[in-house]
Amino acid sequence: MAKQKGSGSVQNRPIYSRLSYLYQAAAHLGSASNDQKIDATTKQALEDGAHSTASQTQKSESHVKQAMARNLLKELRAISHKTQIRISPAIKHTICKSCDTLLVEGDTCTSTVENKSKGGKKPWADVLVVKCKTCGGVKRFPVQAPRQKRRPHREAKAQEEQHQTMVQGENLEAMVQDKQPRAMVQGEQTQAMDTNDG
Amino acid sequence: MASQPPFEGSLTQELLSRAHSPSNTSRIYNEKIKHRSLLLRPSSPPPSANSREARRKALQHKEKRANALKPKPLSSRERRKLGLHNIPKEGQKYEIFAPLNRLWVGYIREILGSELYMGVQVAGAKLSAADFHGAEVEVSRSGCPSRVGIKGIVVKDSKFAFQVITETNEIKLVPKEATLFRVKVPTEDANDKRDRLEPEQKKMFIFEIHGDQFQHRSADRSNKKFRAHFSKKL
Numbered sequence: 001m002a003k004q005k006g007s008g009s010v011q012n013r014p015i016y017s018r019l020s021y022l023y024q025a026a027a028h029l030g031s032a033s034n035d036q037k038i039d040a041t042t043k044q045a046l047e048d049g050a051h052s053t054a055s056q057t058q059k060s061e062s063h064v065k066q067a068m069a070r071n072l073l074k075e076l077r078a079i080s081h082k083t084q085i086r087i088s089p090a091i092k093h094t095i096c097k098s099c100d101t102l103l104v105e106g107d108t109c110t111s112t113v114e115n116k117s118k119g120g121k122k123p124w125a126d127v128l129v130v131k132c133k134t135c136g137g138v139k140r141f142p143v144q145a146p147r148q149k150r151r152p153h154r155e156a157k158a159q160e161e162q163h164q165t166m167v168q169g170e171n172l173e174a175m176v177q178d179k180q181p182r183a184m185v186q187g188e189q190t191q192a193m194d195t196n197d198g
Numbered sequence: 199m200a201s202q203p204p205f206e207g208s209l210t211q212e213l214l215s216r217a218h219s220p221s222n223t224s225r226i227y228n229e230k231i232k233h234r235s236l237l238l239r240p241s242s243p244p245p246s247a248n249s250r251e252a253r254r255k256a257l258q259h260k261e262k263r264a265n266a267l268k269p270k271p272l273s274s275r276e277r278r279k280l281g282l283h284n285i286p287k288e289g290q291k292y293e294i295f296a297p298l299n300r301l302w303v304g305y306i307r308e309i310l311g312s313e314l315y316m317g318v319q320v321a322g323a324k325l326s327a328a329d330f331h332g333a334e335v336e337v338s339r340s341g342c343p344s345r346v347g348i349k350g351i352v353v354k355d356s357k358f359a360f361q362v363i364t365e366t367n368e369i370k371l372v373p374k375e376a377t378l379f380r381v382k383v384p385t386e387d388a389n390d391k392r393d394r395l396e397p398e399q400k401k402m403f404i405f406e407i408h409g410d411q412f413q414h415r416s417a418d419r420s421n422k423k424f425r426a427h428f429s430k431k432l
Binding site for chain 2: 013014015017018021022024025028029056057060061063064065067068070071072074075078079081082083097098099100101134135137138139
C-alpha cells in the first residue's frame, strides 16, 4: 500500500520511527563501544588497586545494559507482530530469535562456518552458524546459495507463470481483458482499506 | 459332532422355538448358526487404507520433528530461569539510562515534528502510540500521596505499572492506576542553546499521562485508537 501512495510518503511513520528508536536504543545499550568506555574506567580502577570490585561493577553494568537491550528488542518484536510491520532482515539477523539478545560478533555470539556434506566436498553446502552465547540459540545462513524471495513475491511469480502457460494457446487479447478487471478490483480494495485507516 | 447334528440342532431349535414361530426358528437357525461365516482377519478397513494412514502418520511425525528443531522464542518461564530481563541491584545506575533518555527525546521530537509547538490536543494521538521506554517521567498527582514526586527514567512499561529508575539509583515500580505522570520534552536542541539558556528558561513541551487510561501493554498501544472522553475519576 505504501508503494501505491508514492515513495515520498510512508504510512504509519510513527510506528516505523518507534521501531527504529527501539532498535537504536538497544544497539546503543548492547553494543561493544559502550564496553570500551567501561574498560577505560576499569583500567583506572586497576591502577588504584581495586581490581575485583571494579570488574564486578563492570560486569553488573554490562548485565543491566544487556537486560535492558533485551527488554527493548522484545518490545520491538511485539510491536512488529501487533502492527504487522516487517522488520528488515538485516536487523532481524542481529537479534537472537529465542532470547532477543542483540547479537554482536565475538561479544554475545560466535559464528562458524559449517559444511555438513559428505566429507565437506560440496562448497555450496557451506552454512554460516551464528550461536548466541546467552541461550545457545542458533541461526543458520547458507553462504553460497542465493536468497529465496519472500513468499508473496514467490507465489505471484508462480501464478503468473501458470497463467501464461494456460493462456499460451489462446489469443493475446483475451489475456489482457482477463487482467484488467482484476486490477480494477485490487484498486478498489486498496481504496477501501485507505478509507478505513483514515 | 457331524454324527449327532439332530441332537445339537434339536436343543438350539427347541430353545429358539420357545421364542419364535416354527418358520422363523428354522430361518434363524440356518442363517445365524448353521451357515455362520467365520472371519479369520478383519476385512475393514481395507488394507490399502491402512497403508495410507501409516504414510500420513510418518509424514506428520517427520514434520513434527522438523518443527521441534526450528529455533523458537523461549517461554516466559525459561526467560525467568535464565534471568534475561533482571536488573541486578548493583547495576542500577542512573548514568546508564541517561543516554537512553537523550535518545528518547530525539525520538519524540522526530515523531511530533511541528506538533511539538501546537499543544497536546494535536499531538495526543501520536503520544498515545509512542514508546515511553527511556522517557523521564514525574508523578504529578496520585491517589497514593507517597508516590507523588517520584521522578526518573522509564525502564519498563508494563500493562499496569511503569518501572522507573530515579536519580538516586533506585528502581521504583509505580502503578499506573490513579496517577498522573508528567513528561517534559525540551523543545530546543540541548546542544545548541545550552550555553545561552539556563535549564529553567528552556522552553518545554509538557504533557501529562492519565495512568488510568494508559493501562495497556505498550505494544498494544501502537495501533490502538484512544477516544477522548471525560474521566469520572478526576
